[in-house]
Amino acid sequence: MAHQVTVAEEQYVFRPETKRKLFILLAVGVVLLVLGLFMAMRSSGHDEHGGGHAVKAAEQLVASADASAASEGHEAGGHAETATWLKRLYTTLWMNNVFFAGLGIIGLFFITIQYAAQAGWSAGVKRVPLAMASWIPIAGILMLVLWFLTHHDIFHWTHSSLYAEGADFDPIINKKAPFFFWPLAGGTFPIFFIARMVIFFGVWYWFLLQIRKNMLAEDIHAGTSYWHKNQVLSTVFLIFFGVSSSVAAWDWVMSIDTHWFSTMFGWYVFASWWVTGLATITLIVASLKSAGYLKIVNSNHLHDLGKFIFAFSIFWTYIWFSQFMLIYYANIPEETVYFIERIKNSPYSWIFYTNLILNFVLPFLLLMTRDAKRQLSTLKLVTPIIIVGHWFDFYNMVTPGVMQHEGGLGFMEIGVALIFMAVFLLVVLTSLSKVPLIGKNHPMLEESLHHHI
Amino acid sequence: MDADKNFIVGVFDDEEVLLTGIEKVRGNGVKIHEVYSPFPVHGIDDALGYKRSRLPIAAFLFGMTGTSIALTMQIWMLGYDWPMIIGGKNFASLPPFIPVTFELTVLLSALGMVGTFFIVSDMKPYKWPRQFDIRSTDDKHIMAIDLAKNQSIDKTVLGKILKDAGASEVNEKNFE
Numbered sequence: 326m327a328h329q330v331t332v333a334e335e336q337y338v339f340r341p342e343t344k345r346k347l348f349i350l351l352a353v354g355v356v357l358l359v360l361g362l363f364m365a366m367r368s369s370g371h372d373e374h375g376g377g378h379a380v381k382a383a384e385q386l387v388a389s390a391d392a393s394a395a396s397e398g399h400e401a402g403g404h405a406e407t408a409t410w411l412k413r414l415y416t417t418l419w420m421n422n423v424f425f426a427g428l429g430i431i432g433l434f435f436i437t438i439q440y441a442a443q444a445g446w447s448a449g450v451k452r453v454p455l456a457m458a459s460w461i462p463i464a465g466i467l468m469l470v471l472w473f474l475t476h477h478d479i480f481h482w483t484h485s486s487l488y489a490e491g492a493d494f495d496p497i498i499n500k501k502a503p504f505f506f507w508p509l510a511g512g513t514f515p516i517f518f519i520a521r522m523v524i525f526f527g528v529w530y531w532f533l534l535q536i537r538k539n540m541l542a543e544d545i546h547a548g549t550s551y552w553h554k555n556q557v558l559s560t561v562f563l564i565f566f567g568v569s570s571s572v573a574a575w576d577w578v579m580s581i582d583t584h585w586f587s588t589m590f591g592w593y594v595f596a597s598w599w600v601t602g603l604a605t606i607t608l609i610v611a612s613l614k615s616a617g618y619l620k621i622v623n624s625n626h627l628h629d630l631g632k633f634i635f636a637f638s639i640f641w642t643y644i645w646f647s648q649f650m651l652i653y654y655a656n657i658p659e660e661t662v663y664f665i666e667r668i669k670n671s672p673y674s675w676i677f678y679t680n681l682i683l684n685f686v687l688p689f690l691l692l693m694t695r696d697a698k699r700q701l702s703t704l705k706l707v708t709p710i711i712i713v714g715h716w717f718d719f720y721n722m723v724t725p726g727v728m729q730h731e732g733g734l735g736f737m738e739i740g741v742a743l744i745f746m747a748v749f750l751l752v753v754l755t756s757l758s759k760v761p762l763i764g765k766n767h768p769m770l771e772e773s774l775h776h777h778i
Numbered sequence: 779m780d781a782d783k784n785f786i787v788g789v790f791d792d793e794e795v796l797l798t799g800i801e802k803v804r805g806n807g808v809k810i811h812e813v814y815s816p817f818p819v820h821g822i823d824d825a826l827g828y829k830r831s832r833l834p835i836a837a838f839l840f841g842m843t844g845t846s847i848a849l850t851m852q853i854w855m856l857g858y859d860w861p862m863i864i865g866g867k868n869f870a871s872l873p874p875f876i877p878v879t880f881e882l883t884v885l886l887s888a889l890g891m892v893g894t895f896f897i898v899s900d901m902k903p904y905k906w907p908r909q910f911d912i913r914s915t916d917d918k919h920i921m922a923i924d925l926a927k928n929q930s931i932d933k934t935v936l937g938k939i940l941k942d943a944g945a946s947e948v949n950e951k952n953f954e
Contacts, residue, residue, distance in 0.1 A: 646876060653873050656865060695834070777820055 332621055332765055332774070337613070339758040347747045347754075354743030361737025365410035407478050409731050415475035417738045420723040421745045422471055423577050424601070424716055426464035427594075428749065431602025432457030433533050434566060437559035440536075440552070445772030446629050449621045449763055453609045455540065456757035457602070458533050460749055465526030468577070472522070479727050482583045485512035498583050505580070521576060525569045532562040540764060547766040570595045578719075581726040585663045589648040594722070596641040600684075601715040603633050608708040609753075611701050618762055624699040625776045631698025638688040638711065645681075666725045672732065676721050683714030716742060783953045784926065785811065786936050787910050788945035790919040793819045799943035800825040803921070806939050808931060811924040814914035833891060833898075840890030841883045848882035849875060910951055921945070 407415075432454035439447045476483045486493040488502055488511035502511030505518045536555050543551040571591025579590045587593070607630040613619050614627075652660045667673045687710050697703040724732040764770070788803075790796040796819065803810060810826060856862060857870030867874070896902070914920040923936060931939075937948045 646873075650873055650876070654865060693838075695830075 332763060332770065334765055335618055335620070335762040337618060337754075337758045337762045339754050343754065344751070347751050350743055351747035351751075354740045354745075354747060357736040357740030357743065359740075361735050361740055362410060362414065364735065365413055365733070365737055366408075409728075410737075412478045413728060413731075413733065413737060414741075415471075415478050416724050416727045416732065417741045419471055419475055419479055419577075420719050421741050422464060422467050423723070424719045425460065425745050425749050426468060427598030428602050428605055429458055429460030429464050430529060430566075430570070431598050432459075432606070433461065433529060433536070433562070434599070435602060435606060436536060437532075437562045437566070440556045440559035441563055443556070443769075445769035446626060446776045448767040448769040448773035449619065449626060450606070450610050450630075451540070451764060451767070452757065452760060452762055453613070454602075454606050455537060455760070456753045457605065457609075458537075459756035460752055461526065461533055462530050463752060465522075465530065468522060468526070469519075472519070479581060479723075480583070482580060483515065488512035501583070518576060521572060525573055528565060528569070529562075532558060532565075536562075541760060543766050544761055544764055549768045552768045570598075578722050581723060582663060584659060587648050587652070587660070587663070589644055589651075593641075593644050593648055596637065596644045597715050597718050600634065600637040600641050601712055603630065603637060604708040604711040604715075606630065607634060607704055608712070611704050611708070613762075614701060615705075621763065621770075621774060623776075625778050626773070627701065627704060628695070628699045628778055629776075631692055631704055634704075634707065634711065635688060635692040635698065638684060638692070642681075642685040642689075645685075666729070667721060671725065672730060673721060673725050676717050676734070680714060680717050680721055683710055684718060687714075784924075785910065785951045785953075786923045786925060786933065786940070787949045787951050788921040788923070788940035788943070789911060789913070789947045789949070790921065790944060791917075791946050792944075793919060795944040796919045796921070797821060797825050799940075799945065800921070802943040803923075803939055806931075808923060808936065808939060809927050811922040811927070814910060814920040814922070816915060816917060816919075819919070833894060836894045837887045837891045840894075841887035843890075844883040844886030845879055847886070848879040852878060908953060911949070922951070 435454040436451055436458070438444075439451065481487075482498055482501070482505055484493070487495040487498050499511055503517070505511075505515040506513055507517040509516055535558050539551040539555045539558070574591045574594030578594055579586065607627075610619060610622060610630065611627070614622055649664065652664060665671075667677050671677075688707055691703060691707050691710075692698055697707075720734065720738070767773075788799075790799060793815065796813070796815070800810065800813065800822070804825075804827065813822065813826065815822070852875045853870045856864075861869040863869075864874075910922045911918065911920045921940070923940075925933065925936075928936065933950075940948045
C-alpha cells in the first residue's frame with residue numbers, strides 16, 4: 326500500500342445563492358400548502374360527509390367480505406369525525422415522510438453495498454449518499470411524531486373498537502393484533518409497532534454514525550484498517566436491513582390497508598425506495614459535476630450509475646408486475662380490492678397508469694443506449710422523472726387506503742412535497758459541505774480513477 | 779480474406795508496451811490486420827481505432843421481433859382462433875401474456891445476438907482459424923500486419939517499425 330495517489334482535494338461550498346433558492350422553494354411550498362388547505366376546507370363543506378361514497382363503491386365492487394376495510398369513516402363509533410381536509414393533510418404528510426425517509430435510508434444502503442461488494446468504481450461519489458443518510462434521524466423523529474398525530478386517521482387498525490365484542494368487532498384484524506400490540510392486548514397501546522419503529526431508526530442511525538466516523542477518520546489517518554472495519558459493519562447492516570426494510574414497509578405502508586396483504590410488498594417498497602435513491606444520488610452527482618465539483622468522476626462512473634438506475638427501474642417493474650399479476654390471476658376479493666380501489670371507477674386511476682409510464686416506459690426507453698447513460702444531460706432528464714414517478718408510486722400506495730374516493734392531488738400535496746424537498750436538500754447539502762467531497766485516502770480511489778467501461 | 783496470405787508478425791511481451799506499440803505502428807501509417815492476446819487488454823479497442831460494435835442494435839431488433847411474435851401468437855390463438863374462458867378473464871387480456879412475451883423477447887434477442895456474432899466474425903463449422911503464432915494462447919501478444927494492404931511500405935521497414943515499437947521479435951508468416 327505504499328503507492329499513494331494524489332487527487333485534488335475538494336470541498337463543497339453551500340453558497341448563499343443555493344440556500345436562497347431552497348428557501349424560495351420552501352416558501353412556494355408553504356404558499357401552495359396554505360392555498361391547498363384553504364381550498365380543501367371550502368370544498369369539504371359542500372361534500373356530503375363521511376365515507377358514504379366509499380361504502381357504496383366498495384359494495385359495488387367487492388360484494389362480500391371486505392366492505393368494512395374500505396369504509397373506515399363508517400365505523401368511527403363514538404369518536405368525532407376528522408374533517409376531510411385534515412385527513413388529506415395527515416395522509417400527505419405521512420406519505421412524504423415515508424418517501425423521504427427512504428431516500429435517507431438508501432443513502433446508507435448504497436454505501437454499505439459498496440463496502441460489502443468491495444466496489445472500487447464508486448470511491449469518488451460515496452460522500453453524496455453519506456450526506457443523504459444524514460436525513461435518517463430527522464425522518465425517524467418525524468415518523469414518530471407524525472404517528473402520534475395522525476395514527477387514528479391513517480391506520481384503521483388503531484381503532485380499539487375493532488378488537489372488542491360489539492358491532493365493530495373485526496375477526497380478521499383481531500387475528501393480526503399481536504403484530505401491532507404484543508405483548509399487550511389488542512386495541513391498547515401498539516407497543517410492538519412503536520418499538521419496531523424506534524429500533525429500526527435507532528439501529529440504522531447507529532450504523533450510519535459508525536460508518537461515517539470511519540470514513541472521516543480515513544481522511545486523516547491513511548491506511549486500509551478503516552475500510553476493513555466498514556466492510557464488517559456494512560455486512561452486518563445489510564443483514565439487519567434485509568429484514569428491517571421489509572418489516573418497515575409492512576408497518577408504515579401496508580398496514581394502512583389492514584385487511585389486505587401482499588407477500589411482495591416489502592420488496593415493492595424497497596425497490597421503489599432504492600431506485601428513487603439511486604436517481605437522487607445520480608442527480609446530485611450530476612449537478613455537482615455541472616457546478617465544477619467531482620473532477621475525478623467521469624463518464625465511466627456516470628455510466629455505472631446510469632446502469633444502476635436502468636436496471637432497478639426494470640427491477641421495480643418486475644416486482645410491480647409480479648404483485649399485480651398474482652392478484653389479478655387469483656381474483657380473490659380480499660386481494661383484488663387493493664387494485665380495484667386504484668384502477669376501476671377511481672380518482673386514482675390516472676396516477677396508476679402515470680406511475681407505470683414514468684417509472685418503466687420512460688426510463689426504459691431513455692436510458693437504453695450506452696450513450697444515454699454516459700451523458701450528464703440525459704441523466705439530468707431521466708432522474709427527475711424517476712423521482713417524481715416514485716413519488717406518485719408512494720402516493721398511490723398510501724392515499725387510496727386512507728382517503729378512499731375523497732383523496733386528491735392538488736396544491737396541498739404538491740406544497741407538502743416541495744416543503745419536504747427543500748428541507749431535505751438543506752439538510753443534505755449542509756451535511757455535504759461539512760466534510761471533504763472526496764475521501765482522499767480511500768483504498769479504492771486509484772481503481773476508481775482508472776475505471777474504464 | 780483468402781487473398782491475404784503473407785503477413786509480418788510482431789511478438790510483444792508486455793501489454794503496456796503493446797498498447798504504446800500499437801499507437802507507434804499506426805502512427806507510421808501502417809494498417810494493422812489484428813492483434814491477438816492471451817487475456818483481454820483494457821483500452822486495446824481504442825488503441826486499434828475500432829468502431830463500437832453495432833450488436834446492441836441487432837439485439838434490440840431481434841428483441842422487438844420476439845415481442846411482436848409472442849403478442850401476435852397469443853392474441854391470435856386465445857383471442858380469435860380458439861377462444862377459451864380461463865379464470866373468467868377476457869379472451870385476449872394482456873397481463874397473462876406478459877411473461878411469455880418477456881421470455882420470447884429475451885430468447886430471440888439472445889439467440890439472434892449469438893447468431894449475428896458468429897456470422898459477423900465468420901465463425902462456421904470446419905473453418906480453421908489462422909494461427910499467427912501459437913504463443914498468443916500462452917504469454918505473448920501477437921500483432922499481425924497484412925503485407926498486401928501495406929504495399930507502399932517495404933518489408934524491412936515494417937520490421938524496423940515493429941522493433942522500434944517494442945516488439946521482442948519479428949517473424950514472417952505465409953499461409954498456403
